[in-house]
Amino acid sequence: MKIIIDAGHGPETAGKRSPDGVLREFHFNSAVANLVKHYLIEEGLSIFFAHDERKDVPLSERTAYANNLNADAFISIHANAHGSDWNQANGIETYAYSAARQESLVLAALVQQSLITACKRADRGVKKADFAVLRDTRMAAVLIECGFMTNREEAALLRDKAYQQQCAKAISFAITAWVYQGKK
Template identity: 45%
Template sequence: MGKLVALCDGHGANTAGKRSPDGMRENEFNKAVMNHLKVELERHGLDTLLVAPTDADTSLSTRTNLANAKNADIYVSIHANANNGQWGSWGGIETYHYPNSKTGKKLADVIHNEVIKGSPLKNRGVKSANFHVLRETKMPAILLELGFMDSRFDINYLKSDAYRQECAIEIAKGICKYFGITYKEKQAPQPTSNKYYRIQIGAFSNSSNAKQYQEELLEKYNLKTIIKYYSNYHRVQIGAYSSKSNAIRYQEELLKKYNLKTIIKYY
C-alpha cells in the first residue's frame, strides 16, 4: 500500500483577514505550494488527499475528520505567517508539531531542515503548539509557516512562483526522507545547442586584410561584422543565428541589397 499524505491549504480563499498589507491572500500562496507539492509527491509514488479541495471556507474539523477517515499517514498544513498586518522587518520560516508528539517532531524536523536549506528567509526553528490540525489528527501532523505576509522582505518571495515551487520541492524532499523514499531530482531541461549559423562574407589569410574589409563593410553598407580566426583564415562574419532560416533570409538580403555573395557556416 502506498502512503497517503493529507495536504491542507490552511484557509479558504476568501477567509477574512489572512492577507498581506497589499492584498495577497494567504490561501493563494498556500494553495500554490500545495498544488506543486501534490505533483512532486505523486511523482514519487505517494498518494495525496486534499482535505479542502474547493475554495470554500472549509472548517478545520472537516479537514481533520477527512484525513482521519481516510487513514492518511501524515498531515501537512501549509501557511504563510503574519505579525500585526503592518509592514515590518520581521520574517522567517517556522514549523510546528503537537507538543510532546515524537512522530510529529520527527516529521517537523526532517521537513523543516529541507525547507530552510538554502532558503533566503530566516530560520525561526521547529516549535510546538496546540493547534487544531495538530491536535485533532490521528497521524503525525505538521503546520508550516513559510514566511511572513507582512514582512517587507518575505513578501517578495511569497509572491513568487519560483519560491512557491522551491518550498514544494523541499517539503517533498523532507516527506520522502521521512518515508525512506529516494528523492528524484526533476530531469534538467535538455541543454540547448551552443552551435550557431553565421554568415561569412569573406575569408583572409592575412589579418590586416580581414580588418580592412571589415572597415569597408561598415563604411559602405553600415554592416557590423566580427572576425573569427580558425582553420588558417581570418573570417569576416555576421551572426550568430540559432535558426538556419533566419540566417538564409539575411543572406538573401545581403545579396539583393549589396550584391554580397556569402556562405553560411555552422559551428
C-alpha cells in the same frame, strides 16, 4: 502511504492577506500544495487535499477527513503574519502539536531543515503549538509557515512562482525522506 496536504485557511478567510491586500494567504498555500502534490505523486505516494479551492473548509472537517482516511501524515501549508501592518518579522518555522508523538517531531525537523536549506530564509525553528489540525489528527502532523506576509521582502517572495516551487520541492523532499526512513 497516504499523505494529506492542507492549504491552510481558505480562499475567503478574513484577514489572511498582506497589509496591502495584494497577497491572499490561500493563493500561496494552494499554489504550494498543488506543487507538493505533483512532486509526491511522482514518488508514488497517494496524495489527498483537505482543503477546497472554491470554499473555506472548517478545521473540524479537514481533520475528520484525514482521520477517516486513516492517513499517514497531515501537512498544513501556510504563510505567516505578525500583526496587520508591515514589519520586520521574518523567517520559516514548522509546528508540531504540543504533545506530539515522535514521528511528528521527526517530520517537523526534516521539513524545517529542508526549507531552510532550500529557501535560505531565517530559521525560526521547530515549535510546538495547540493548533486544531495538529491536535485533532491521529497521524503525524505538521504546520508549516513559509514566510511572513507582513514583511515586504517575504511577501514578494511568497508571490513569486520560483519561491513557491522552492518551498514545494523542499517540503516534498522532507516528506519523501520521512517516508523512506520508516517514519522514525
